[in-house]
Amino acid sequence: xxxxxxxxxxxxxxxxxxxxxxxxxxxxxxxxxxxxxxxxxxxxxxxxxxxxxxxxxxxxxxxxxxxxxxxxxxxxxxxxxxxxxxxxxxxxxxxxxxxxxxxxxxxxxxxxxxxxxxxxxxxxxxxxxxxxxxxxxxxxxxxxxxxxxxxxxxxxxxxxxxxxxxxxxxxxxxxxxxxxxxxxxxxxxxxxxxxxxxxxxxxxxxxxxxxxxxxxxxxxxxxxxxxxxxxxxxxxxxxxxxxxxxxxxxxxxxxxxxxxxxxxxxxxxxxxxxxxxxxxxxxxxxxxxxxxxxxxxxxxxxxxxxxxxxxxxxxxxxxxxxxxxxxxxxxxxxxxxxxxxxxxxxxxxxxxxxxxxxxxxxxxxxxxxxxxxxxxxxxxxxxxxxxxxxxxxxxxxxxxxxxxxxxxxxxxxxxxxxxxxxxxxxxxxxxxxxxxxxxxxxxxxxxxxxxxxxxxxxxxxxxxxxxxxxxxxxxxxxxxxxxxxxxxxxxxxxxxxxxxxxxxxxxxxxxxxxxxxxxxxxxxxxxxxxxxxxxxxxxxxxxxxxxxxxxxxxxxxxxxxx
Numbered sequence: 001x002x003x004x005x006x007x008x009x010x011x012x013x014x015x016x017x018x019x020x021x022x023x024x025x026x027x028x029x030x031x032x033x034x035x036x037x038x039x040x041x042x043x044x045x046x047x048x049x050x051x052x053x054x055x056x057x058x059x060x061x062x063x064x065x066x067x068x069x070x071x072x073x074x075x076x077x078x079x080x081x082x083x084x085x086x087x088x089x090x091x092x093x094x095x096x097x098x099x100x101x102x103x104x105x106x107x108x109x110x111x112x113x114x115x116x117x118x119x120x121x122x123x124x125x126x127x128x129x130x131x132x133x134x135x136x137x138x139x140x141x142x143x144x145x146x147x148x149x150x151x152x153x154x155x156x157x158x159x160x161x162x163x164x165x166x167x168x169x170x171x172x173x174x175x176x177x178x179x180x181x182x183x184x185x186x187x188x189x190x191x192x193x194x195x196x197x198x199x200x201x202x203x204x205x206x207x208x209x210x211x212x213x214x215x216x217x218x219x220x221x222x223x224x225x226x227x228x229x230x231x232x233x234x235x236x237x238x239x240x241x242x243x244x245x246x247x248x249x250x251x252x253x254x255x256x257x258x259x260x261x262x263x264x265x266x267x268x269x270x271x272x273x274x275x276x277x278x279x280x281x282x283x284x285x286x287x288x289x290x291x292x293x294x295x296x297x298x299x300x301x302x303x304x305x306x307x308x309x310x311x312x313x314x315x316x317x318x319x320x321x322x323x324x325x326x327x328x329x330x331x332x333x334x335x336x337x338x339x340x341x342x343x344x345x346x347x348x349x350x351x352x353x354x355x356x357x358x359x360x361x362x363x364x365x366x367x368x369x370x371x372x373x374x375x376x377x378x379x380x381x382x383x384x385x386x387x388x389x390x391x392x393x394x395x396x397x398x399x400x401x402x403x404x405x406x407x408x409x410x411x412x413x414x415x416x417x418x419x420x421x422x423x424x425x426x427x428x429x430x431x432x433x434x435x436x437x438x439x440x441x442x443x444x445x446x447x448x449x450x451x452x453x454x455x456x457x458x459x460x461x462x463x464x465x466x467x468x469x470x471x472x473x474x475x476x477x478x479x480x481x482x483x484x485x486x487x488x489x490x491x492x493x494x495x496x497x498x499x500x501x502x503x504x505x506x507x508x509x510x511x512x513x514x515x516x517x518x519x520x521x522x523x524x525x526x527x528x529x530x531x532x533x534x535x536x537x538x539x540x541x542x543x544x545x546x547x548x549x550x551x552x553x554x555x556x557x558x559x560x561x562x
Contacts, residue, residue, distance in 0.1 A: 001025060002319045003056055004312065007032050007048060008063040010085055014308025024316055027057065033065040045071040052077045059315035061085055061308075062092070070096035081318045083311035086298065087111060089328050098329045105314045105326040109164065110306035111298040116168035118297045119215050119245040122269035126241055127152065127213075131291045150241075153177035158211035160204065160227075161218035161246065162187045163410065169215055170198060183207040185223070185362030185394065186411030188437040202361070202437055205235055213241040219395050220247035223360075230255045233264050240264070245271040245297045253284060260289040271297055329400050339463060341378040344430060347457045347465035348382045350479040350559050351432055352389025354467065355455045357555030358485065363390065363413050365435040371420045372428030379417055386432060387415065429458040429468070464562055473515035473528040480562035481510075482533040486545070487553040490516045490525035494550055498529060501548070505541040508534040526552065 002024045006015060009030040018026040029051075036044045044066060051057055055077040062068060063085045073079075073096045082097060084106040097104050125131060128149035136143055157173050159166045162184040170180045174196050181199045182191070183206075191198045201207035204227055208214065214236075218224045228242065229252040242265055244251045253274055259265035269291040270284060276295060278284055284292055298307075314325045337345065368386060370379055384401040387408055392399045399407060408415065434453040456469035457479075467475050470485070488494045495514070502509055511532035518525050537556045546554050 002058045002316065003027055004059040004061060004315055005029065005048075005051060005057045006061050008061065008066045008085070009033055010061060010063065010311070011305045011308035013305045014061070014085070014312045017309050017312045018316075021316060023320070027051070036066065041067055041069065042071075045069055048072050049074060052079050058319055059083065061311045061315065063307075064088070064091055066091065068092040068097070073097060073100050073102070076100050076102060081105065081315050083107070083315050083326075084328075085304075085307040085311040094329050103318055103324065103327060104329045105311075105318070105324070106328050107307040107310040107314065107326055109326070110310045111303040112164045112168055114300045114303035115245065115297040116165050116172065116217075117300075118271060118293075119165075119169050119217070119243055120172050122245060122271060122291060122293065123157075123213060123215060123241070123243045124152065126243065126267050126269040126291050132288060155179070155212040156181060156210060158182065158207050158214040159198075160184075160207075160214060160216045162191060162198075162200070163217065165246075166215075166217035167191075167193065169217060178213075181207060181210060184218075184411070185437075186391075186413060188362065188364045188412055205232060208232055208236045208240075211240065212237065213243065215243040216246045216250050218246055218250065220249055221394055223394065225249050226252045228252060228256070230258065233259045236264065238264055239266040241266055242268040243270075244268070248272040248276060249274045253278075253282075257283045257287060257290070260287055265289070267291070269293075271295055327400060337378055337381070338374075340459065341375060343459045343463045343465065344375055344428075345378055345381050345385050346560075347459055347479075348385045348430055348432075349389045350465055351430065351455045351457045351467060352386040353392075353557055353559055354479050354483065354485070355432065355434065355453055355470065356390050356393050357557055358471075358553070359390065359434055359436065359453055361436045362394075363411075363434055364437050365414045365416070366390065367416050367418070367431075367433040367435075369418045369420065369431040369433075371431070373419075373421045375428065375430075376419055379419060382430065383415055383417055387413075390432075390434065427458055429456055431456045467530070470528060470530070472517050475513050475515055475528075475530055477511065477513045477530050477532065478562050480532070480559050482536045482556070482558050484529075484531040484533060484537050484542075484554065484556045486529040486531070486551065488527055488529070489550040489552065490527040491550060494527065495529075497548060497550070498531075498545065501541065501545045502531075502533075502537070505538065505544075507537055507541065510534050 004018050004024060005027045007029055015026055015028060018024050032044055049072050053075040058078050059081045060079060061083040068082060070093050079102055081103040082092060084092060087106055087108045089106055092104055094104055129147040133147040153176060156179040159170045159180060159182040162182045171193055173180050183201045183204050187200050190200055227250060256268050260268060267289045271293045272295055284290055317323055317325060368383055384404055387404045388399045432455050454471055457465060457467050459465055464478050467477055467479050469475055486498060509531050513530045514527055516525050516527040536558060542554050542556055545551055
């Protein structure tokens with residue numbers, strides 16, 4: 001018999017489902033939300049901790065009202081799975097759960113339609129001026145001429161992010177007679193929705209001049225934060241409309257107010273904000289051309305019912321051994337690896353995370369070359385680990401070896417593994433070759449069409465991981481801790497320039513390796529510096545160094561300690 005602790009206020013349908021199962025019992029504690037409000041998180045940690053330590057709880061379900069903390073999970077007893085009835089798992093300490101071998105799942109698909117519908121509703125209300133017209137009526141006025149709107153039919157909408165929600169939004173736009181185009185860094189070809197072909201662009205900047213409306217459906221990552229700003233607004237048609245029901249901060253809030261003031265943006269509809277709630281005096285609340293709602297994307301009776309039922313089903317499915325649905329961590333996965341194989345899995349993670357910031361235009365293919373017959377049994381784990389490290393920075397939903405395969409498939413990312421039985425004189429090593437979107441040429445100095453990135457790593461007798469090559473530059477460094485990668489013109493003074501900028505910022509360089517190579521076009525040489533730092537390099541430091549003459553590219557990353 002399994003016991004599920006409902007540690008939050010779940011929809012009754014989810015509770016009824018648990019009670020209807022012959023092998024499950026329900027421990028319903030909606031009062032924990034009130035306990036948190038009255039006495040704080042520590043009181044909740046203590047109360048739930050006691051329930052778990054007693055050993056009678058096998059699964060726990062929460063919404064956003066309760067945080068799952070390391071203190072709560074210090075002695076988890078028989079807890080095997082935590083379900084988030086919803087999408088975001090910011091309120092669950094994934095590291096603590098994973099350390100305890102507890103699977104964490106969410107119910108992302110349950111709110112797909114509701115979230116897409118809200119974005120579509122915002123678009124319709126924005127173009128037909130429903131908000132200001134309602135306010136005029138409620139204030140006793142009547143002015144039909146003032147609120148002349150626009151029709152959707154015949155307009156072009158740019159969908160930014162073509163995952164589940166973005167495609168659901170696009171299907172509804174097509175049904176209204178709109179032309180749909182899209183941008184997604186991980187969708188490399190045009191997509192087919194029913195009988196319609198959705199043209200995709202290689203970059204956001206290429207898409208925006210072609211659209212009358214744009215709707216955002218991407219996670220908030222370093223690449224998407226502020227992607228619609230003063231510079232990209234300048235590329236848009238005058239009078240473009242903007243809808244954001246994805247994540248606050250994707251649209252620069254200062255710049256969108258300015259664009260609405262100038263008329264470059266005819267109107268914006270926002271459901272999410274950089275800080276929630278936005279300040280009472282925020283111009284977003286009062287601007288006549290901005291329609292705002294208080295983060296209602298998933299707030300429907302149907303969605304709340306669906307996420308509760310799906311959370312209960314996911315818990316019981318896992319406990320019964322029937323399968324895993326909606327996994328967001330590596331939970332109960334066990335891989336029987338030798339020490340050497342485990343060291344190469346760790347190396348794969350570090351290599352992928354190190355090269356990821358240099359993959360700026362998305363991924364179409366990942367080639368993994370495994371040299372060494374003894375690594376063969378770990379090939380699948382190496383593949384999935386590499387995909388997680390490579391893709392995680394582009395997603396705000398945690399990726400893991402369980403869910404990354406389906407994520408890669410949904411974004412048309414092809415993975416190929418080549419296993420080589422080496423001769424005794426050849427080293428055991430991993431080589432990752434990452435191909436960008438077809439035909440993509442980014443702004444790096446080594447412009448090859450079909451942009452390729454390559455990284456090679458080895459593990460020696462001490463089982464320490466080492467990177468020995470990045471994009472043709474010979475290296476030898478243990479990838480661990482705070483690191484920076486800098487590509488620069490090969491000329492005198494560059495090492496001093498880099499050291500000076502880091503010194504002014506108070507960041508100590510603990511280790512450095514430098515390599516250079518001749519440019520393929522004979523135009524001279526470039527160098528690559530790989531730095532190990534005592535603390536993280538700030539965005540401001542990276543920006544300042546990136547603006548210095550001779551610096552071609554800079555990226556920072558934090559890796560596990562070796």
